[in-house]
Amino acid sequence: MKKQIFRAISAVALSVLLASLVLIVGVLHGYFxxxxxxxxxxxxxYAARAVETEGAAYLERLNTPSNxxxxxxxxxxxxxxxxxxxxGMENHAGRAEIREAFLTGRGTAVRQSDTLAQKTVYxxxxxxxGSVLRLAETQYSVWMLVVQALQPVALVMALALCLAxxxxxxLSARLVAPIxxxxxxxxxxxxxxxxxxxxxxxxxxxxxxxxxxxxxxxxRQEEFRAxxxxxxxxxxxxxxxxxxxxxxxxALRLLGxxxxxxxxxxxxxxxxxxxxxxxxxxxLSGHRREELLExxxxxxxxxxxxxxxxxxxxxxxxxxxxxxxKERRETLRRExxxxxxxxxxxPLTSIxxxxxxxxxxxxxxxxxxxxxxxxxxxxxxxxxxxxxxxKLSRLDEGGPVGQWETVSLRETAEAVLERLSLAAxxxxxxxxxxxxxGPVRGVPQIVEEILYNLCDNAVxxxxxxxxxxxTLSSDGQGERAAVSDTxxxxxxxxxxxxxxxxxxxxxxxxxxxxxxxxxIVKHGAAYLGVRIELESEPxxxxxxxxIFPKAPQETGGGEGAVCADPAVRR
Numbered sequence: 001m002k003k004q005i006f007r008a009i010s011a012v013a014l015s016v017l018l019a020s021l022v023l024i025v026g027v028l029h030g031y032f033x034x035x036x037x038x039x040x041x042x043x044x045x046y047a048a049r050a051v052e053t054e055g056a057a058y059l060e061r062l063n064t065p066s067n068x069x070x071x072x073x074x075x076x077x078x079x080x081x082x083x084x085x086x087x088g089m090e091n092h093a094g095r096a097e098i099r100e101a102f103l104t105g106r107g108t109a110v111r112q113s114d115t116l117a118q119k120t121v122y123x124x125x126x127x128x129x130g131s132v133l134r135l136a137e138t139q140y141s142v143w144m145l146v147v148q149a150l151q152p153v154a155l156v157m158a159l160a161l162c163l164a165x166x167x168x169x170x171l172s173a174r175l176v177a178p179i180x181x182x183x184x185x186x187x188x189x190x191x192x193x194x195x196x197x198x199x200x201x202x203x204x205x206x207x208x209x210x211x212x213x214x215x216x217x218x219x220r221q222e223e224f225r226a227x228x229x230x231x232x233x234x235x236x237x238x239x240x241x242x243x244x245x246x247x248x249x250x251a252l253r254l255l256g257x258x259x260x261x262x263x264x265x266x267x268x269x270x271x272x273x274x275x276x277x278x279x280x281x282x283x284l285s286g287h288r289r290e291e292l293l294e295x296x297x298x299x300x301x302x303x304x305x306x307x308x309x310x311x312x313x314x315x316x317x318x319x320x321x322x323x324x325x326k327e328r329r330e331t332l333r334r335e336x337x338x339x340x341x342x343x344x345x346x347p348l349t350s351i352x353x354x355x356x357x358x359x360x361x362x363x364x365x366x367x368x369x370x371x372x373x374x375x376x377x378x379x380x381x382x383x384x385x386x387x388x389x390x391k392l393s394r395l396d397e398g399g400p401v402g403q404w405e406t407v408s409l410r411e412t413a414e415a416v417l418e419r420l421s422l423a424a425x426x427x428x429x430x431x432x433x434x435x436x437x438g439p440v441r442g443v444p445q446i447v448e449e450i451l452y453n454l455c456d457n458a459v460x461x462x463x464x465x466x467x468x469x470x471t472l473s474s475d476g477q478g479e480r481a482a483v484s485d486t487x488x489x490x491x492x493x494x495x496x497x498x499x500x501x502x503x504x505x506x507x508x509x510x511x512x513x514x515x516x517x518x519x520i521v522k523h524g525a526a527y528l529g530v531r532i533e534l535e536s537e538p539x540x541x542x543x544x545x546x547i548f549p550k551a552p553q554e555t556g557g558g559e560g561a562v563c564a565d566p567a568v569r570r
Contacts, residue, residue: 003168009164009167009168009171010160010161010164010165010168013160013161013163013164014157014160014161036121036137037108037121037123039137040067040121040122040123040135040136040137041106041123041125043067043135044106044123044124044125044133044134044135045125047059047069047133047135048125048127048133051071051127051133052127052128052129056071056079056080059071059080059082060080062082067082067135067136067137068081068082068083068135068136068137069081069082069133069134069135070082070092070133070134070135070136071131071132071133071134072092072093072098072124072131072132072133072134073131074102074130074131075091075093076091076092076093076094076098077091077092078090078091078092079131092134095109095122095124096109097109097122097123097124097134098124098132098134100124101124101125101126101132101134102126102132105125105126106123106124106125106126107122107123107124108121108122108123108124109121109122109124110122118138119138120136120137120138121136121137121138122134122135122136123135123136224246225248228246228248228250229248229249231248231250232250232322233250233319233320233321233322234247234248234250234251234252234253234254234255234300234318234319234320234321235247235248235250235251235317235318235319235320236251236267236270236317236318236320237315237316237317237318238267238280238284238315238316238317238318239314239315240284240313240314240315241266242266242267242268242280242284243264243265243266243267244260244264244265244266244267244270245264245315250320251270251318251320252270254298254300254320254322255270255271255276255293255295255300255320256271256295256298257269257270257271267280267318268280271293273293275291275292275293275302276291276293276302278291279291279302279304279318280304280316280318282304283304283305283306283316283317283318284306284313284315284316285306286306286308286313287306288303288304288305288306289302289303289304290302290303290304291304292323292327297324298322298324299322299323299324299326299327299328300320300321300322300323300324301320301321301323302318302319302320303318303319303320303321304316304317304318305317305318305319347378347379347382348378348382350374350375350378351375351378351379351382354371354374354375354378355375357371358371358372402443402444402445402446403443404441404442404443405441405442405443405444406439406440406441407439407440407441407442407444407447408439409437409439409440409447409451409472409479409481409548410433410436410437410472412444412447412448412451413433413451413470413472413481414433415448416448416451416452416455416470417431417433417455417470419452420452420455420456420459423456423459423460424459424468427459427460427462427464428464428465428466429459429462429463429464429465429466429467429468430466430467430468431455431459431467431468431469431470432467432468432469432470433469433470433472434469434470434471434472435471435472435473436472436473437472437473437474437479437480437481438474438479438550439479440478440479440548440549442528442530442548443527443528446524446527446528447524447528449520449521449524450520450521450524450525450528450530450546451470451481451483451546453517453518453520453521454483454517454521454544454546455468455470455483456517457517457518458483458484458485458487458542459485461485461487461488462485462486462487463486463487463488466485466486466487466541467485467486468483468484468485469483469484469485470482470483470484471484477547477550478547478548478549478550479547479548479550480545480546480547480548481545481546481548482543482544482545482546483543483544483545483546484541484542484543485541485542485543486540486541487541487542488538488539489536489537489538489539489540489541489542490534490536490538490542491538495534495536498518499518499519499521499522500519521544525546528548529549530546530547530548530549531546531547532544532545532546532547533545533547
């Protein structure tokens with residue numbers, strides 16, 4: 001603003017100065033021209049009387065006249081000239097001032113010299129004998145006078161520029177001060193200049209509109225953050241240059257990335273896997289892409305979709321889903337299918353082979369009982385396997401498997417040990433029951449199945465001469481039933497897998513089980529809301545402790561069981 005004011009003041013000052021100079025010089029020049037003509041007229045009158053009296057002798061006595069004097073005869077011949085020889089001069093009858101003097105007695109003329117930037121003023125007076133006496137005086141033109149005055153004018157201009165600069169600084173400071181004093185965030189005070197009132201009004205109006213829009217954007221941002229922040233799915237929004245516009249915590253967790261340190265970084269800095277890069281590149285080329293990312297035990301499926309506005313690709317949105325459980329279940333399903341096929345095939349193969357031998361008459365009569373017993377055992381094994389699979393399926397689905405009742409753990413444990421007494425005797429394993437506890441709420445069949453499978457495993461994986469002890473107790477956490485054995489124990493690395501279907505710690509061990517016992521224990525305990533604790537030491541034995549809750553719990557199966565492990569109960 002200071003520069004603009006300076007330029008304006010300087011332009012006005014210089015324009016006025018030059019215009020005044022030209023005007024004054026022009027007026028003075030005209031004034032002095034009239035004075036010159038008057039002076040020439042008086043001088044011509046004096047010289048005319050002298051010439052009429054003395055003739056050319058008077059003119060020759062004027063050695064250095066102040067004006068040029070020319071005496072012209074009636075025919076235009078130059079009789080005398082103070083600057084040139086008359087013989088070499090042309091006829092002057094055609095000159096305007098001479099011609100006018102012949103007609104009216106006196107004549108004037110002004111002629112401009114383009115080469116010398118000068119003009120000459122002529123005054124002619126007719127004498128009594130008819131000749132004409134002419135006086136001439138040379139003057140500078142107006143523009144020549146202006147040029148000659150440029151040096152003092154330049155000094156004045158320099159002074160004017162300095163004054164303009166000083167005035168511009170003072171004036172701009174005074175003009176800008178009230179504008180700078182306006183509080184743009186809250187311009188409530190009245191401005192010093194009434195001319196600023198419309199500007200202040202517009203600022204107030206715009207501030208109100210901006211605050212309204214900012215509040216609306218803040219609310220939307222908070223709503224968006226609240227929605228995306230509570231999503232288990234990851235969300236990434238990117239522009240065409242892969243810059244990250246928005247994200248949620250779930251996306252960083254699923255990608256294993258830290259909080260971005262810079263503003264709008266490239267989304268490729270969050271994860272550098274080839275699958276993730278393909279999703280980004282394909283979506284930004286206008287195509288949908290889906291990839292599965294695996295990071296340790298975590299499986300993440302990425303869905304990338306392009307975003308278009310008015311037919312133009314503006315970015316992409318990436319959705320990340322945690323499919324670890326799904327992939328794990330799919331893996332378990334495949335393993336379960338393969339294991340079931342194998343477990344079913346083994347007894348069926350044995351039954352089929354034995355039946356073929358009997359059918360072909362290759363068995364002696366006294367051996368028929370042995371082969372028939374083999375078929376019976378394998379059929380029982382097959383039926384037990386199918387029954388275990390059915391139990392697991394029911395527990396898996398969370399459907400009703402029986403009525404909830406008050407169950408005595410001591411009576412149930414006594415019944416289980418009674419059922420296992422023959423098997424324990426064959427393996428030379430002693431069984432014992434100690435302690436007591438209060439009743440618990442549960443499905444009797446499931447409670448018995450859990451205890452039976454734990455005790456059956458304790459017998460099957462024990463040593464000859466070993467023991468299995470069931471200990472009942474109560475504490476602040478609930479009713480406890482601990483099954484301890486003196487068997488082979490469980491290594492630390494296998495403790496996470498022993499509850500998997502068909503997993504056997506020692507596949508060469510002739511236990512005769514289906515490999516589903518501990519899996520049934522896990523799912524049954526989850527169905528009843530029972531917690532399982534395991535203590536084991538290789539070659540010394542294991543202890544499985546069941547902790548039943550004291551208070552009765554409602555469930556969705558029967559009278560209402562609570563599943564302690566939703567991942568197990570599906």
